[in-house]
Amino acid sequence: MASAALLSLGLGACDGSGNQDSSGRASSVSTFTGLPGRPAPVLAVKIDNVPSARPQTGLGKADIVYVEQVEAGQTRILAVFSSHTPAKAGPVRSARESDLELLRQFGEPDLAYSGVQSKLQPLLEAAPLHARPPEKVPSAYSRDNSRPAPHNLYVDTGRVLAVPPSASDAPDIGFRFGDMPKGGHPVAERTVRFPVGRYGFTWSQDEHRWLVSMDGQAARTTDGGRLGAATVVVQYVKVRPSRFHDRWGAVSPYTESVGSGTAFVLRDGKGYDVRWKRGSAQEGTEFTTASGDRMAFARGPVWVLFAAR
Structure with missing residues (x-):
């Protein structure tokens, strides 16, 4: 049903980047979510x-x-x-x-x-x-x-x-969206732990998204209800001390988002072991499956949690 709806919107021919369809024409698809949307400032x-x-x-x-x-x-x-x-x-x-x-x-x-x-x-x-x-x-x-x-x-x-100069419009940062890949395994919930605090993601078949909790409590907003995501990426990265510290002398961690490593992707009630690669700060991040194919995210909001490896 979702695929048919996307085809009716002219999105079925999208090459996955959200930038062009098969004819080479610019498409109205967000590069950040894979949903209908024209480029807008970030x-x-x-x-x-x-x-x-x-x-x-x-x-x-x-x-x-x-x-x-x-x-x-x-x-x-x-x-x-x-x-x-x-x-x-x-x-x-x-x-x-x-x-x-x-x-x-x-x-x-x-x-x-x-x-x-x-x-x-x-x-x-x-x-x-x-x-x-x-x-x-x-x-x-x-x-x-x-x-x-x-x-x-x-x-x-x-x-x-509204303050000039204007921010850049949303570019391609490496995300790809599409049908659920082969493989993976069923996942009902996943907890991501940090030294202080934890994030929980529970699959809701009714809402077709991962419901977010923080420290065991349902995560909500003052203006939009329960928080959720179509895709959750647990990206394992190097977290090292930076050169800086806060006013009390605690050293600020530095999260290295350039490099490569492993990640775990949640979408549509399943989990996938993938690899990530980002060659430089100017580049986006590529996520690939065990077969070497680009990992397709579910269309919608994406949560990325940088977990220490």
């Missing part, structure tokens, strides 16, 4: 994820949700928006060195964040992205006084995207 937002920051706002609109380790074994989220953009997103928190490497594949995206380690500031300013912290776009940020600081800062995405 906005990345650093979102807090400690318990006091939940439920978040706007996260359900993200095309891609990256989860990375930060100080003291905790995690933080980098949400990437393009196909759909919420009115507000947050709570917004600080950027990390790893973000610069990860975001390089998106061209010159907008990056909304609040605060950065002082010695990292020059690197961030020199990076090929549009830094949009409160100091540069004060009218785009506001605090919710019903929540404790610093977990109460929110960004007005429309005001950020």
Whole structure:
């Protein structure tokens, strides 16, 4: 049924990149989700994820949700928006060195964040992205006084995207979408553990997506209900100490998203052991099955969790 619906929308001939159909004409398919959608500017937002920051706002609109380790074994989220953009997103928190490497594949995206380690500031300013912290776009940020600081800062995405120069439109970052590959094995749920905190993904046949939980609690947003993903990627990477540390002296981890390794992909109630490869920061990431074919993701939002190998 899904394949027939996609064919009726003119998506069945898509080459998998979401850029062209078989005739070579530009297609109206998001390179981030595989769903109908024309190219639009990319906005990345650093979102807090400690318990006091939940439920978040706007996260359900993200095309891609990256989860990375930060100080003291905790995690933080980098949400990437393009196909759909919420009115507000947050709570917004600080950027990390790893973000610069990860975001390089998106061209010159907008990056909304609040605060950065002082010695990292020059690197961030020199990076090929549009830094949009409160100091540069004060009218785009506001605090919710019903929540404790610093977990109460929110960004007005429309005001950020309106600041010139414009961010790059969504490029091809290596994701491929299509029918479920052969192989794999049934998976009802999967837990991804970090030194502090865990993420759970439970397959819902009724909703046809993976329902997200955080630390054993259903993950919800203030504006969109239960969080979920069509595809979940557990990408095993090297996590090493960076040159930077927080105000209390805790060293910031650096997540290496360039390189190669193994990953585990969840889609349509099944799990697949795959390999990943990203040759440089300018390139996207290729995911391949044991047969060497490109791993096809399910169409919809993608969660990528960078787990230490």
